[in-house]
Amino acid sequence: MQNVIVEGLLLIIPIVAFMIGFLIVWVQQKVKGINEVVDAIVTSFLDERGFKLADLEKKVNLPEPVITNALNRLHRSGLLIKRGAWYKLNDPLVFLSEKDMIRASRLTRDDNILYAAYQNPFLSHIEFLLVYGFVLGTIIFALVIFLVPGSKEWMINLIQSSTGQTPTDLDIGALLLYIIMVGLILSDISDDLVKIWGRERFQVVIGALSGISYDISYSDELSGRIMRGSIRDIDLDITGTQKFLNYFLPIPVGNIKVSSTTIKDPSSKKEKGKSKVKVFKNMPYPREMFFVLRSLQLKSLGWRKRNAKTLMLWRSRGSAMVPA
């Protein structure tokens, strides 16, 4: 009974800790002026190559520190690239790292990039779940030691032979917890490696003029091309597995099928070649990619201007961060 009371009293500590942690974030001051700054950027600099703080100050009726704070927040969210005194706008649907974004800009001849992301070709490969084998294996090992008769004695003998002392349950527990943590680290790193391997050279970049550029192999430099004029049909295909995974994955994914017609003879544009279908697998935010492609096909980017503010505010909240 006394134990229950002590344990009950101990429960107060995590409750208090929860409240402290909750309040630390809750009372954090919101970044002021985000709305106004985003509004000014969308209205005045959406299609500009860049802008300076002084340019923005002319458009926004806010003190300089407030504007700077808002710009820093947008920079941290990946919406702005800062080069000295210049800010360059990243489209909200660009999910490339800064380094890859620069590469994509170079390879598309500084085109206005409307959507860019990495395919995730290994997402549906169930064998890659084996990376979690490290942590699962260590957990099973720990359970076996404590639950299977004789296993604990084996562990005690092992520790005794190494240290010359008889371990208690706490000693064994501590060692097993340490082993589980090492398993967790190995799984985390293996998972990173698989993702890095998958994303390394599987970029898809959609430019306003260049159309779709994509990598076709690991050592590629966006050599896959679908010109915007040759896009015949676009299809958004979210499979049952993807739909299920999207409820839980940090970033929703889906497949995009693009049918295009290749021009057989460049000198005679009337003579069309075979149509080909390219499937971009596990693209982040596939519906948004579909909208971008559809507007590109219809040769009108009006929707982008209308929705730029919403997309920017959504991205500045950090909703669209895709962890590698």
Add this chain to the structure above:
Amino acid sequence: MTDIEEEGDAILKDIERGYRFRWQFQLILVGIIIGVLVIALFELHRQNIINIGLYPSALIIIWVLAFIWPIFIKTRNRLYSATCMGLFFAAISSFIVFLIYIYFITSAYLPSTPLLLVAFCVGIGAQLFEHLNPRIIKNNIWGYITIGILSSIFAVCTYFFLYALWGIPGIYICVVLSALFVWSLIPEEPY
């Protein structure tokens, strides 16, 4: 309304919601999992299969909740972020309190045990923090200082434990494990 206007409205309406459960259902799912866990722990205790005790049961519930919260809850707002930080504090403090409690009721232990437990707390704490608040530690000077401090604590604990166990080969393993630890903490680039 043209095709383009329709597309624009669709984006305005729901960028994220199109892929996710409604927030009420997300909360219900979390509630169901925690409810099942509470019942399972209660039944294990009632039928004398495993008598875990009140505090360890609470510890399990807090850790399971901290693990499943970002997986099931996809509504990103201030309340979500505050709850994530609260869960992290609750999970870590409950575990530290549990260890101190176990120390009080355990009369003897090996000298390496506190080191292993500190290394475990640092490691699991860092992983849980990254799981709950993936955007807080960044690739900047403060991020690297934080990673440096945590990795140093981990490396020192691991060194004393492994050196006492295996001597020089223990140092090699310590270096490898510490390097892996640093790598696992470096924030992953967004893409």
